[in-house]
Structures are given as C-alpha cells and as structure tokens.
Amino acid sequence: MSQQTTIRKLAELVNTPVDTLLEQLANAGMKFSGPDQVVTSAEKVKLLGFLRRSHGKTEEAPSADAGAAKKITLARRKVQEVTVDSNKGGRGKTTVNVEVRQKRSIPRSPGGSAKMTPAEERADILRKLEESRQRNLEEQRMLAEKDRMRDEARERERAEAEAARQRVEDEKRAAQAAAEEAARAPAPVSAPAPALAASREASPPARAARPSAPAPAAAPARKPAGGAAGADDRNRSGRGGRDDAGSRFGGQLHLSAADRNRRGPSSNAPGRGRPGAKGPAGRRGFDNRSSNNSNSGPHGFERPTAPVVREVAIGETITVADLAQKLALKGGEVVKALFKMGVMATINQSIDHDTAALVTEELGHKAVRASSDDAEDALLALVDTDQGEATPRPPVVTIMGHVDHGKTSLLDYIRRTKIATGEAGGITQHIGAYHVQTPKGVISFLDTPGHAAFTSMRARGAKLTDVVVIVVAADDGVMPQTKEAIQHARAANAPIVVAINKIDKSSADPMRVKSELLTEQVVAEEFGGDVQMIEISAKTGQGIDDLLDAISLQAEVLELKAVTEGRASGVVIESSLDKGRGPVATVLVQAGTLKKGDYLVCGVQYGRVRALFDETGAQPDEAGPSIPVQVLGLSGVPDAGDDFVVVEDERLAKEVAQQREIKRRESRLVASAGSRMEDIMAQLGKGEGQQVLNLVIKADVQGSVQALSQALVALSNEEIRIDVIRSGVGGITESDANSAVAAKATVIGFNVRADAAARKIIESNGVDLRYFSIIYDVIDQVKQVASGLLGVEIREEIIGIAQVRDVFRSSKFGAVAGCMVIEGVVKRSKPIRVLRDSVVVFEGELESLRRFKENVDEVRNGTECGIGVKAYNDVKPGDQIECFERIEVARKL
Missing domain, CATH: 2.40.30.10 (Translation factors)
Structure with missing residues (x-):
C-alpha cells in the first residue's frame, strides 16, 4: 500500500464509531491499544471474515492469496468498409473491409458489491493506465510496421517497373541491331528475314494503329527469347509479365494474385487503373499503378521542417495589405504586430520603409529595399550623357529688399515700362522674370516680393541667381526684410550689390544706410569691404548706369558659363x-x-x-x-x-x-497614417480645447498660394489651429465650394473670383467668402476670424481697497467695519474679498456701505466709511477689503 490506514481512518471509511470498531477487532482476536494504530490488509481481511461469520454466512472470507477476483469480460466487434482510389486519376477504386475487435476485462470483488479501499482504487487506476499505454504503444508499433511494409511494397513495385522498362528497352535495342544485321547480310527472296519481321513486330506505332490485329506469322521467331524473359520476370517478381508481343505500351499488364489482393477485387476491371489501355493511355495507367495514390511520391505535399524565411522587397512606402501579401500572412496579423510596436495603422494605410522593415524582421523575415526608379535612372543617364562645351552666358540678377523700397520701380526704369502702376497696392505679389538688352549686354532680372510673407519665394529667387541686388531706401534705412534678403543671399553664396535708392529725396541719408549695413556685416568698398554700394534714384534715373556697370563687373569676375547645345x-x-x-x-x-x-x-x-x-x-x-x-x-x-x-x-x-x-x-x-500611441495619447491629453479654422485658398499664381499657406498656417498656436484643407491656382470652382461646405471652411480668393456655380453653393450654404489683392490684408483678416473663434475670456480687475481701522458691533447689522479707502473706489454692487496678511480669508459681497448714517453706492479713495460684510462677522482691525469686478476681454492671436 502506498499509504498506511489507521483505525480512525478505517472507521470513517466504513462509517462506524471508533469504539465499535475497536470492540469488533478485539472480538476478532486482534488487540489494539488506540485508534491511531495502523491496520494491515491481512487484519482487515481477518476482521471481514469474523463479521461474515457473526452474521450467519458460511462461505469463507477471501484471503489475500485466495486468488484473483472474478472478472467480467466484454468483447466488441466492429466492421466497416473503406473505399480508396487505386490510381492517381481517381477512376479505379478499391473497397477494403476493416474489422476492429476489442476485448476488455473488468475485475469484480467476490461479494459483487464490496468497496475497495482508496489505496486499492489508486492501484487499480494505475494498472488500467499502464494497460492503456501499452495498448497505445502496440497500436503505434503496428501502424509503423504497416507503413514500413507499404513503403517496401511501393519500392518493390517501382523497382519492378523500372526493371520491366529496362528489359523492354534492351529487347528493342537488340531487335534493332538484329534488323540492321539482317539488312547488311544477303537474305533469300522466298522467305522474309526473321529479324526484319521481328523489328516490324516490335514497332509501337504499328501496334498502336492496329490494336486488335492478330500477331504476324513471324512472331514465333521472337518467342523463345521473349518468352524466356517473361518467364524469368514472373519467377523473380511474382507478377504477370508482358503479353505475347512483349511490348510495354501495347500489351496487357497482368497482376499477380498478391497484387490483386492488395489492390482490391475491382482493380483489374477496365476503367480502374486502365491496365489494358494501349499507346500513351496505357503508359499513363502503368505509371499511376506504380504510384498507388500516395502523398509520399514526388508530387505529394510535404510539411515544411523549418520556418520559411522570405526576402521581402519594400520601397519607400507600402500599404499594410501589400506587405501582408508579400509575407504570406493575414492582414490582421501584420496590423497586430504594428500595434505591438506602437504604430496604429489600418490595413489600407501606408507605412514608411523603416516601419515596414522593422515589422518584417519582427515577423521573422528579411526586408530589402526595392528600387522602382527605372525612369528616373534613365532620365539621369540621359542628362549625364548630354554634356557639351560651356560658353559664356548672361548673368541672372535678383532684386531684393524691403517692401516699398523701389525694387520694381528700378526695373521699370531699366526696361522703360510701367510695371509698378499695375501692381495691387503698389507692391509686387509674385516673382517677375525679365531679360533686357542694356549697353553692358543682356541681363536677366528676377523681381521678388518684399513682404515678410514671401520669405520662401525670395529664398527660391536666391537659389537660382548669380548676383543679388539689395535695394535699400535712403530715407528708410535697413528694415527686417532687408536683413532677410542679406541672409538668403549669403545662404546661396551669391555676391551682393547694394542699391541705395531714393537719394533724390530731401530726407535721404546714404551714410546712415551704410552704417546700418555694417551691423549686418555688409561692408562697403569705401570702408575697406568687398560690397559695391551704388546711390541711385529709380525715379530720375540717377546712378542707373553705375549700377549696370557694377553688375557687369561682378559677372565678369564670376566668369559665368553654361552649355548651350543639347x-x-x-x-x-x-x-x-x-x-x-x-x-x-x-x-x-x-x-x-x-x-x-x-x-x-x-x-x-x-x-x-x-x-x-x-x-x-x-x-x-x-x-x-x-x-x-x-x-x-x-x-x-x-x-x-x-x-x-x-x-x-x-x-x-x-x-x-x-x-x-x-x-x-x-x-x-x-504623413497622415500610422499614428503612434504616444501622439494619440498626447492628443487625448489636450482634450477639445483647441479650436480649428479651416481655409480654402485660391490664387492667381502658384507662388502666392505657397506663400499664403505658409504665412497663415504659421499663425496657429496652442489655442487655435489653422488648416489649409484645399489650395490651388485659378478661379474658385464648384469643387472648391463643396469642400468648404463639407469642412465649414472660409474661402479666400487672392486675385481670383468664384464662378456662377461656386457662388450659388456658397450663397445657399452661407460659406464665408473673402476676396483679397494684398497679402497683409489676408493675414490681418484671418487673425480677426481666428480671434472670433477664440471667444472672450473673463478677467478680474481690482477697482478699490479699504483698510479696516476698527470693528463695531450692532444688534441690527452685526459686525460693522470702520474703514478707510486707501486705493481706488469701493462700490456696493461689486463683489469683495477680505484679506488678512495678504491672504484671502473670505470672498463674498457687501451687505451695507455707509457714509456716516447714510447708505451710499460708492466711496472713493481717502474717504472713511462703514462696511458690513454679508454672512461674515469675523472682520478684524488691520484687514483689507478688496473690491473687484469681472470683465470680458476678447481673445486675440
């Protein structure tokens, strides 16, 4: 027994008092001193026999070695039919009877209903488990043996088929050799050559064309060799050999008894495996028979023994669905992997190359960069091969400077046209490009806007220029846009020529301009620097020739050249x-x-x-x-x-x-997909306090669109965000109006107008449409609209402070503070705070405000008064009563 049984446990098991069980044991001849003593199995059997005899039963009590208990044996027999294909084509089927026999013996105690002890039950369970494990091992061994025998049979069939094919080939070659030998040797005219007849007989096309024709008379001449070979084959393999013609393709394939038993009763019937087919069909049937419908053949499915590592080509971006397809996974698995990495993206969203490479490696595959720039490569090759000899070219001069300093007027004088009068507000709203013929040669001029909003446009002009002319008004000096122009010119490594304009005015001070330029590290030649500074007047033409000379001199120093041909x-x-x-x-x-x-x-x-x-x-x-x-x-x-x-x-x-x-x-x-969890949590933390102003911007030129978009988006802050949901060049169309309606956006038309269809939609939906022609007007009005979205804020403004000098007690009003107004004015209708040592101890309102015995509405600075604080009687001398009011203030950007 695996565990000992005491008298106390035995009493609990048989549901008998301990004293009664001790008495029964004593009557049975077994003395025990206490209930915690151990009872052996022999003593239990002895006690059982005593109890049986005391109850009048004469049969002997079973002893420990009396023999095994009676058993109940159950036998089960189950028969079922299994149908399998006998070839690969599925035309021949075999029915196999499967009989399953099971036999199980259940032990029974002698009394038929006696209970086993827990130890005996546990031992019985372990025995049954061991028997079940042994049966499983035996079944697995038998299955493995059957698989081995089946594999050996298939290998034998393959070997026999290969041997038969080799014999047919050898006989065919022997017949051809005999035919050639007979053709070379002289043959009698009266009788046909046996070898030639055998060669004709062994020809597969002839037999395929005449499958039912009787064998020629010359066939017996081949029969001794063919028959001997067939008999030898039958003796070695136990299978039916070739037919009388000895052909692999044209003859009947006979199966041995062992084969027929293994393949089923119907495997030899026509249409099931096609053993009697002729020509190529017979060859097909022969091959199918050898394969025996097994998945272990050359075309069967084999389970991978190791994980498949794929090499995935990923471009700059890829959608999650495409990545999942390349990885041979479900889209949900890739989305789950991205989520674990902290990237939230749907199956239709795009992710960048780095994120896709990380998730690919996380899933156990290898990522490589895919290059799809075939057209770009062809373009670069075309540009590289098209190089010629460089020749001198005209200089490209960019005119920069602050707004209203005379840049366009300077170009106007040079070109002898009136351009500035046609500009809105007298300023240039977009880049103008001109080339003019001057006495110093051809010069190309680029006129850039001077307003702060067009910083990016000025930067584009500086990147493609050779010489930068910075126009500075002599009566205005160096301004913020002048400093930006200097920075752009230096970023482009372009030489600078300063044109000090408006020297014809009485307030002109060229020396002040030169001094201010020194602070920007622009040093004139007369001060020992390398920057040419020319004093001009775009209105009278003074100094224009000197400016052109300076530009031509700078161009000669640069030695500008370019390829003309190509x-x-x-x-x-x-x-x-x-x-x-x-x-x-x-x-x-x-x-x-x-x-x-x-x-x-x-x-x-x-x-x-x-x-x-x-x-x-x-x-x-x-x-x-x-x-x-x-x-x-x-x-x-x-x-x-x-x-x-x-x-x-x-x-x-x-x-x-x-x-x-x-x-x-x-x-x-x-840019809009695959938000990270950190960004989403940050947005959730901000709540809904940030307002959004959507804009639709349409302008006459692309440069104005870019400049407006950048200037307006830069107005965003933590309280309001300005989004340009749609922008473009040309008039305001119906599509623009529908976008504005859907997003509740304000439409801005810069030098463009809305067509009839767009106006109808805008008017019917109440869309805010505004036309502009000057850039800073757009910025000012957008600030106003954004400020309206921000609403108003409540501010508290202190209007008066009263010092408590003494406190009087009144049966009618309670505590009344005698005060002196030391700052501002105290009004009865305004809220108050009581301050003690500069700390607020109470906030409420006044109950009474008296001047002597009269009630008054307000008391001004330097005047004594009596103040009764409503619902507060703890006012002390030295306290301050602060009177304030709440006002609404419009919020601004």
Whole structure:
C-alpha cells in the first residue's frame, strides 16, 4: 500500500464509531491499544471474515492469496468498409473491409458489491493506465510496421517497373541491331528475314494503329527469347509479365494474385487503373499503378521542417495589405504586430520603409529595399550623357529688399515700362522674370516680393541667381526684410550689390544706410569691404548706369558659363492657370536650349512645348541659358521651384512624372497614417480645447498660394489651429465650394473670383467668402476670424481697497467695519474679498456701505466709511477689503 490506514481512518471509511470498531477487532482476536494504530490488509481481511461469520454466512472470507477476483469480460466487434482510389486519376477504386475487435476485462470483488479501499482504487487506476499505454504503444508499433511494409511494397513495385522498362528497352535495342544485321547480310527472296519481321513486330506505332490485329506469322521467331524473359520476370517478381508481343505500351499488364489482393477485387476491371489501355493511355495507367495514390511520391505535399524565411522587397512606402501579401500572412496579423510596436495603422494605410522593415524582421523575415526608379535612372543617364562645351552666358540678377523700397520701380526704369502702376497696392505679389538688352549686354532680372510673407519665394529667387541686388531706401534705412534678403543671399553664396535708392529725396541719408549695413556685416568698398554700394534714384534715373556697370563687373569676375547645345534644363520660377491658355509656367533655362516642340518633364507634370513667350509677349522659337520664358503645353500647373528637363520622347516624360506623383502621394499617406500611441495619447491629453479654422485658398499664381499657406498656417498656436484643407491656382470652382461646405471652411480668393456655380453653393450654404489683392490684408483678416473663434475670456480687475481701522458691533447689522479707502473706489454692487496678511480669508459681497448714517453706492479713495460684510462677522482691525469686478476681454492671436 502506498499509504498506511489507521483505525480512525478505517472507521470513517466504513462509517462506524471508533469504539465499535475497536470492540469488533478485539472480538476478532486482534488487540489494539488506540485508534491511531495502523491496520494491515491481512487484519482487515481477518476482521471481514469474523463479521461474515457473526452474521450467519458460511462461505469463507477471501484471503489475500485466495486468488484473483472474478472478472467480467466484454468483447466488441466492429466492421466497416473503406473505399480508396487505386490510381492517381481517381477512376479505379478499391473497397477494403476493416474489422476492429476489442476485448476488455473488468475485475469484480467476490461479494459483487464490496468497496475497495482508496489505496486499492489508486492501484487499480494505475494498472488500467499502464494497460492503456501499452495498448497505445502496440497500436503505434503496428501502424509503423504497416507503413514500413507499404513503403517496401511501393519500392518493390517501382523497382519492378523500372526493371520491366529496362528489359523492354534492351529487347528493342537488340531487335534493332538484329534488323540492321539482317539488312547488311544477303537474305533469300522466298522467305522474309526473321529479324526484319521481328523489328516490324516490335514497332509501337504499328501496334498502336492496329490494336486488335492478330500477331504476324513471324512472331514465333521472337518467342523463345521473349518468352524466356517473361518467364524469368514472373519467377523473380511474382507478377504477370508482358503479353505475347512483349511490348510495354501495347500489351496487357497482368497482376499477380498478391497484387490483386492488395489492390482490391475491382482493380483489374477496365476503367480502374486502365491496365489494358494501349499507346500513351496505357503508359499513363502503368505509371499511376506504380504510384498507388500516395502523398509520399514526388508530387505529394510535404510539411515544411523549418520556418520559411522570405526576402521581402519594400520601397519607400507600402500599404499594410501589400506587405501582408508579400509575407504570406493575414492582414490582421501584420496590423497586430504594428500595434505591438506602437504604430496604429489600418490595413489600407501606408507605412514608411523603416516601419515596414522593422515589422518584417519582427515577423521573422528579411526586408530589402526595392528600387522602382527605372525612369528616373534613365532620365539621369540621359542628362549625364548630354554634356557639351560651356560658353559664356548672361548673368541672372535678383532684386531684393524691403517692401516699398523701389525694387520694381528700378526695373521699370531699366526696361522703360510701367510695371509698378499695375501692381495691387503698389507692391509686387509674385516673382517677375525679365531679360533686357542694356549697353553692358543682356541681363536677366528676377523681381521678388518684399513682404515678410514671401520669405520662401525670395529664398527660391536666391537659389537660382548669380548676383543679388539689395535695394535699400535712403530715407528708410535697413528694415527686417532687408536683413532677410542679406541672409538668403549669403545662404546661396551669391555676391551682393547694394542699391541705395531714393537719394533724390530731401530726407535721404546714404551714410546712415551704410552704417546700418555694417551691423549686418555688409561692408562697403569705401570702408575697406568687398560690397559695391551704388546711390541711385529709380525715379530720375540717377546712378542707373553705375549700377549696370557694377553688375557687369561682378559677372565678369564670376566668369559665368553654361552649355548651350543639347537638351535644356532649368527651374520653374512661377506658374499659373490661364483660362484661355491652360497651365502656364515661367521657367528660367539654366543649360541647353529650350525649343518649341520639345518634350519636357517638370516635377510631377509633363508635356510638349506648344509655345514660348517672352516678357514682351513675343513668341521666340527657342530660349538659351539665363533666359526666362513662359511655357505652354504642360499637363498641369507645376510647383514653383520644380526643376524641368527636356527628354527625347513623351513616353519617358510620362513615366518619370507618374513615378514622382506616386512617391508624392505615398509620402502624403505616410504623413497622415500610422499614428503612434504616444501622439494619440498626447492628443487625448489636450482634450477639445483647441479650436480649428479651416481655409480654402485660391490664387492667381502658384507662388502666392505657397506663400499664403505658409504665412497663415504659421499663425496657429496652442489655442487655435489653422488648416489649409484645399489650395490651388485659378478661379474658385464648384469643387472648391463643396469642400468648404463639407469642412465649414472660409474661402479666400487672392486675385481670383468664384464662378456662377461656386457662388450659388456658397450663397445657399452661407460659406464665408473673402476676396483679397494684398497679402497683409489676408493675414490681418484671418487673425480677426481666428480671434472670433477664440471667444472672450473673463478677467478680474481690482477697482478699490479699504483698510479696516476698527470693528463695531450692532444688534441690527452685526459686525460693522470702520474703514478707510486707501486705493481706488469701493462700490456696493461689486463683489469683495477680505484679506488678512495678504491672504484671502473670505470672498463674498457687501451687505451695507455707509457714509456716516447714510447708505451710499460708492466711496472713493481717502474717504472713511462703514462696511458690513454679508454672512461674515469675523472682520478684524488691520484687514483689507478688496473690491473687484469681472470683465470680458476678447481673445486675440
């Protein structure tokens, strides 16, 4: 027994008092001193026999060695039929009878109903478990033995089939050799050559054409060799050999008795395995029979023994669905892996390359960077091979400076036209590009805006310029935009020429300008520096020739050169959408020659040059280096600052533009998708306190759109966020109006107007539409609109303070404080606070305010009064009573 049984436990088990059980044991001849003594199995059996005899039963009590208890044996027999395919084609099927026999013996105690002790029950359970384990092991061994025997049978079949095929080939070669030998030897005319007849008989096409024809008379000549081989085959393999013709393809394949028993009763019937088929069909049936419908053959499925590691090609961006497809996983598994990494993205969102590579490695695969820039590579190769000899080119001069310092007036005098009078508010709203013929040669001028909002436009002008002319008004001095112009010129490593304008005014002070420029590290030549400073007047023309001389001298020092021959390339200065001409781009050619009819790709746009226009409206046939022109024929409006390149055909231009558009779209998707948990928690922490002002911006040129968007978005702060949900070049369309209605946005038209359909939608939905022509008016009004969204805030303003000098007790009013107003005015209708040692001890309102015996509404500074504080009687001398009022103040950006 695995555990000992005491008398106390035995009494609990048989539900008998301990004293009674001790008495029964004593009567049975077993003396025990206490209930905690151990009772052995023999003593239990002896006690059982005594109790049986005392109850009148004469049969002997079973002893420990009397023999095994009686058993109940259950036998079960189960028969079922299993149908399996006998070949790969599924045409032949075999029915197998499977009989399962089970036999189980259940031991029974002699009394039939006697209970076993817990130890005996546990031993019986362990025995049954061991028997079950042994039966399982035996069944597994038998199954393994059956599998081994089946595999051996298949290998034998394959070997026999291969041996039969080899014999047929050997006999065929022997027959061919005999035929050739007979052809070389002289043969009698009266009788056909046996070898030749055997060769004709062994030809498979002849037998396939005549499957039912009787064997030729010459067949017995081959029979001794073929018959001997067939008999030998049957003796070795126990299978039926070839037919009388000895052919592999044309003859009947006979199965031995062992084969028929193994394959089933119907495996030899026509249509099941097709053993009697002729020609190629017979060959198919022969091969299927050898495979025996097994998954372990060469075409069967084999479970992978190791995890499959895939090499996934990932571009700059990829959607979660595409990544899951490349990984051969479900989309939900990739989303779950991204979530564990802290990236929340749906299956249709895009993720960048780094995130995709991390999740790929996390899932056990290898990530490689995919390159899809075939068109870009072809474009770069085309540009690199198209290099010629460089020749001198005109300088590109950018005019910069503060607003209203005379930049456009200077160009106006040089070109002898009136440009400034046509500008809104007298300022330039977009970049102007001109090339003029001066006595010093051809010079290309770029006129950039001077307002602070066009910082990015000035930066674009500085990047493509050779010389920067900074115009400073002699009567105004150095201003903030002047300093920004100097910084842009230095960032572009362009030499600076300072034009001190408006010297014809009485308030002009050129020396002050030069002194202020010293603080910006711009040192004039007369002060020992390297910057030329020319005093001019754009109104009278004074000093203009000296300025042109300075520009020409600086250009000679730079030795400007460019390749004139070959395909053109350059930069887009400005772009717009003309109602009659379509997309129009102002470009500056930097290398090569741009001709009418050329195919070019410009950013994400492409097209063929339909026409070229210069600043006078003329249509030149071509434009060389440093010459700005307007180009018609693009597929859309390009962004200002995009590069353009002339290509050989439209196909390459379209491919490059499409690839760039795909990259730009994927970049936008990545920017808006896959938010990290930290960002989401930060947004949740902010709550809903931040207001949002949505804007739709339409302008006449692309540069103005970019400048407006950047200037207005920069107004955002923690309390209000300004979003530009839609922007573009051209008039306000119906689509723009619908977008504004959906987002509850304000529509801003800069030098453009809304069409009839858009006006109808705007009026019917109450959309806020505003037209502008000056940039700073837009900024001021957007600030007003944003301030209206912010609402008002409540501020507290202290209007008076009274010092408590003494406290009087009144049966009618309670404690009354005698006070002196030391600051401002105390009003009865305003709330008050009681301060003790500069700490607020009570906040409430006045119950009474008296001057002598009269009630008054207010008491001014330096006047005594009596104050009764409502619901507060603990006022002490030395306290201060502070009177204040709450006012509403409009919030501003």
